[in-house]
Amino acid sequence: MMTELERIEKEASTCVKCKLSRARTQVVFGVGNPHARLLFIGEAPGFYEDQQGEPFVGAAGKLLDRTINDVLGLSRKDVYITNVVKCRPPNNRDPEPDEIEACHPYLQKQLELISPVIVCALGNFATRAILGKAVNISRIRGKSIEKNNYLVVPTYHPAAILRNGNLIDSFQGDFKLMKKLLLEDRKPEKVSEQPTLF
Numbered sequence: 320m321m322t323e324l325e326r327i328e329k330e331a332s333t334c335v336k337c338k339l340s341r342a343r344t345q346v347v348f349g350v351g352n353p354h355a356r357l358l359f360i361g362e363a364p365g366f367y368e369d370q371q372g373e374p375f376v377g378a379a380g381k382l383l384d385r386t387i388n389d390v391l392g393l394s395r396k397d398v399y400i401t402n403v404v405k406c407r408p409p410n411n412r413d414p415e416p417d418e419i420e421a422c423h424p425y426l427q428k429q430l431e432l433i434s435p436v437i438v439c440a441l442g443n444f445a446t447r448a449i450l451g452k453a454v455n456i457s458r459i460r461g462k463s464i465e466k467n468n469y470l471v472v473p474t475y476h477p478a479a480i481l482r483n484g485n486l487i488d489s490f491q492g493d494f495k496l497m498k499k500l501l502l503e504d505r506k507p508e509k510v511s512e513q514p515t516l517f
């Protein structure tokens with residue numbers, strides 16, 4: 320039997336709700352644990368993601384994986400990883416407002432069905448999408464923000480770390496904060512469902 324999340328992924332795989340459908344190779348819906356307590360949101364699939372159908376498999380993804388491993392002691396299978404828009408913008412341009420809006424219901428459904436404790440927003444686009452307002456990532460990062468049923472932790476996009484190595488300490492610091500928040504979380508229904516850290 321298909322889960323609701325699988326059903327929506329299948330539905331999204333043929334989506335033509337915005338113009339990004341025209342140039343994509345395939346829709347990159349998201350990967351990982353459908354019961355993850357930590358969900359990452361990036362910006363949009365790039366070249367390799369569009370080819371492979373999986374988010375964050377290029378250089379930025381390697382850095383993300385490594386930080387998930389080193390700081391959280393987890394692998395990408397333990398968490399859930401997705402993007403603000405599920406199709407690659409041509410030449411990796413920024414996603415446009417109409418595309419972000421058209422794709423938003425998929426992100427909302429993912430959040431509703433996965434129901435994470437922490438939502439890590441990677442960069443400006445993800446943070447804007449989740450908080451619903453314009454932000455500057457370097458000003459807003461370094462703390463958690465309560466939003467609906469989860470804690471939003473905005474941090475730099477890993478591609479920004481690759482461009483500017485000085486940001487790595489802040490990036491790792493934000494992962495340490497997430498680790499602390501995950502260990503502090505004692506919601507009874509989560510503990511009984513998932514007795515381990517994830």
Ligand code: URA
Binds near residue numbers: 362402
């Ligand atoms: N950058 C993103 O924002 N998302 C990906 O999936 C890959 C790179």
Ligand code: SF4
Binds near residue numbers: 406
């Ligand atoms: Fe559909 Fe989102 Fe792809 Fe646009 S980006 S075609 S809304 S799945």
